Amino acid sequence: MVEFNENSFATIKFTLTWKSGHGIHEEKFLARKVNAWRDFLPEELKEQLEGTKSGESVTVDFSAGAGVPKHELSKVRNIPHRKFKIRSHQFKNQPARTGRFYPQGTLTGLPGVYPQTAIPFRVLDRTGTDIIADLNHPLAKIPFELKSEVINVASKDSETGGRLTHWLEEICNWGPGMQAAPKKQPVDFIHEDFFNRPDDTADASFYSSPRLIGHIDKQASKNLQSIYKRFLSPEMKVLDLMSSMESHLSPDIELDITGLGMNMNELRMNPSLNGKVVQDLNINPELNFKNNTFDAITCSLSIEYLTDPASILKQAHALLAPGGSLLIGISNRWFPSKVTQGWLEMHEFERMGYLLQLAEESGFKGEKGTVSIRNDWRPVTDKHFVSTRGVSDPVYVVWCKKD
Template sequence: MNKLRLLVDSVWRLTWESREAAHCEELFVPFNPWRESDLCMPSLAGYLENAEPGSSFKLNLSPGKYLPQYQTDKKYEFALESFASGTRPPHVGRFYPKYLLMGYFGNPTPFRCIDRQGGKFTADFNHPLAGRFLTLEVMVREIKQKRDEKGGECLDWLDILTSGPGIEARYQGLPTDFFEDDPFHREDEGDDRAFFAQPRLVSHVDTQAQAIMAALYSRLLKPGLAVLDLMSSWQSHLPHGLELGSLVGLGMNAAELQHNPQLTSHLIHDLNTDPDLPFADGQFDAVICNLSVEYLVRPFEVFAEAARVLRPGGLFIHTFSHRWFPPKVVKIWTELHEFERIGLVLEYFLRSGAFGNLKTFSSRGWPRPRADRYYPRMRFADPVYAVWGEKLA
């Protein structure tokens, strides 16, 4: 088959581990062999040029094979005055774009603050995945024929896949300082019940993102389970046909909850006012929270309560994206890189001390559905991020 006439729709999956969790990153890739083979490793390019639909290819990437080894000489000490004027000093463990440093104007590449003492701080310029063992799996979905080649983008897909991942991990296992400077302040500190009183029967992510969330839940949840849907609404984003034992919705708006066909029961409860859950110890097999963790102003108490109402081994699952209601989102969420938000939710889990076998997931780059109201102004579907853990015995 002439590679000049091919477009290979594929999903590239990167898996890796940190001290805290196992991580899985997915990227939808419409690979163009004619334009992009030269940007790939030869073995990967050769596979994609001759791939069949439904086939897959796996490659282990040891440190230095694609990404560089971790280099200690990429740590630099700066005076605090070198950090952008008018901003707070960098927090240890956090990532920041280099353009906040004097002399790096316009450079968006992230660096990590790994130490701050006196009037100085240390910046780590290593790639967030440097020194890690990675596994790449490429799964071919469809081979498309093209009539001709008229030019267009030429992309390094492996570079795109590895841009962001790694940021969610702690630095050398140390807690990340997310919690200085009033992190849970909100633009609107008024009564949440008033803000959410008007039903919003609209989807907060597009249908492609919803399908990814449902597919994730189909892998994590089994029929017959008793599940609690925290901060629930008119959609629970569970796969159709999943016959749970029960699905209890806890949310803020009665009309939205009544419109949710998957709930077996529901109740009104404001977790920001009262994080105590009105359920017995060990009542549920799983607790889920969709597109809402960014609104929690008392997350540590909520995570402790989720652990209390879960049976040992039960899952606490959070999914989120890159959209929210600005007046009610907590300040720290808006200040973070998208992958750093995964790290924040991981930190909630780790601080609770109640969960183990932590895992994270990201899925990006999918085409936005043509029927979506934001298409074609927005080319890509909403990304999906997830973090979950098992209650310890």
């Protein structure tokens, strides 16, 4: 069996695990082609991976500031309000909001920062004249564990030129850490236009014709199933909110599932459902079920359409039996005319932080956390395989336990 070394390529599934004041967070990232000769891996990780074979795994712990740039006070700066500007025409003239992340390109006058700079910074606070901007990496103060599962190893005949990949940057940059809220105060997510939608006509008209298509590719759906499966066991009663033709629940677990959605024809196409309810939660948000009834409540790829999600989550908390799980799955695909403005304003990882905060405010005080899966293989038969370069849609799950 081929061993991982500088004369081989490997496919490695990385799992980064870290904790915040809100819970435990797990980021899965598939490194499709790791070249130990050319790519950059932390020395301690490279040493442990040396000689591993398919099916083996290693784990390395990183102290705060070891795996990503360490926190520096010099990167916390006072920036005059006039030097902050959102350049998107859709969201222009909005002020910086406390706790939110923005691209550094929204700031002017910083050395090495240009309008195209997408590296995030966080607004720690606001004064009458300035915003307090933290330009440190979101994980700069956080220790984390990195597990590396070797999926496949193949020999290489020769070394050719190509792209050098810094794998820890691929895993840690552009998102992980943004779920965590500041310790002193909640994030100021909500504003006057947050729940506005491009098409504010009745949702019943939009969903009157069945849409018998999946929102995400088949591998992404399997990934969503795999996360949900951790919280489910046979014979559980499950409420699938905003359901459709599929529930993203593993078919190998016998569950009693009630689906609540917008179109009965779509619900009838869903083989997982035992019960079906047609209801527009933006018009009629009352969930007419008995309290403490369900062992799990899921909401998959739809919460971004709700104009009062807090009301729904408060009721979900009441409907769950003690110890029950709330599971919210999201991706980066939606119906553009029906998604809320606030959802579009947030980074993909920041949306998980928003949902965690919303859940806490809705009564979920027990265990909670997030899981992300990125860069997986998209099925070669998928019609978007070429345009996505074979990359599966990312999936993100926020989970909360009722205490």
